[in-house]
Amino acid sequence: MRYLTKLTGLLAGLTATSAFAQDAGEGLEIIGKPRQGAMGFQPAGTELARDLQWLDGLLLIIITAITIFVVGLLAYVILRYNRKANPKPASFTHNSPLEIAWTVVPILILAFIGANSLPVLFKQQEIPEGEVHITVTGYQWYWGYEYTDHDFGFDSYMIGSPATGGENKLTGEVVAQLEEAGFSEDEFLLATDTSVVVPVGKTVVMSVTGADVIHSWTIPAFGVKQDAVPGRIAQLWFSAEKEGVYFGQCSELCGQAHAYMPITVKVVSEEEYERWLDGAIEEYAGTPRSIEVASAK
Incomplete structure (x- = not known):
């Protein structure tokens, strides 16, 4: 599974990513983002x-x-x-x-x-009972996500990342990729080709680990930060209260391209999440929700 997600993630980065993954939560307000010259905390999202x-x-x-x-x-x-x-x-x-x-x-x-x-x-x-379960794996230098409830996963690269052959420069090609993903030039170095998508108001439990060195999965607006240590699994949880786009960064020095492995989380309505989930299951060959419901009965 890991090698499959790494391959799909790399192909996504080289081809400006999957159009479907970018389409989730189109038109969402960008809430959790650092502001030029601002002081204090980002707006609390949890x-x-x-x-x-x-x-x-x-x-x-x-x-x-x-x-x-x-x-x-x-x-x-x-x-x-x-x-x-x-x-x-x-x-x-x-x-x-x-x-x-x-x-x-x-x-x-x-x-x-x-x-x-x-x-x-x-x-x-104290980790509560989760309604959405995601396994997060830190790599040099990108993030891998597995939605374990539905057996699919994908990798997430910074748009224009050196890990995908980018030069970490705001070129015309990178601007086009940002716009295709629904972002602007202001989100360069923050936006990723694929985003974590979660439903608003639901308890999300993340199991965090590292594949090579220590990373750290952090979303300031959610008040969460968890080190991703190779060979160990740690957990964090959050329940986002407002729909929008939230950004984070790897917060543990992890090597040469540490600065280029941001995190993008899209919080969407439950209906939008179910629509995205069905599409993601089909795209990433996961377990359809209808099969899970039938087996539960």
């Missing part, structure tokens, strides 16, 4: 991302308050107890109430942070 962004805001408030307090305390000590203002220094060696306070207060702050951060961590790490 509950996990919202939780992480809320936790980041909480920690920023706590850190800012501590920083202001410490800087203010230092300024007060410098002004109040310098040699000119206080020529005769105090002779005491310790202050028990103060020492207790600076021990207990940090413990309380850390306990508060832990009480708010651990639930977010557990929600990420």
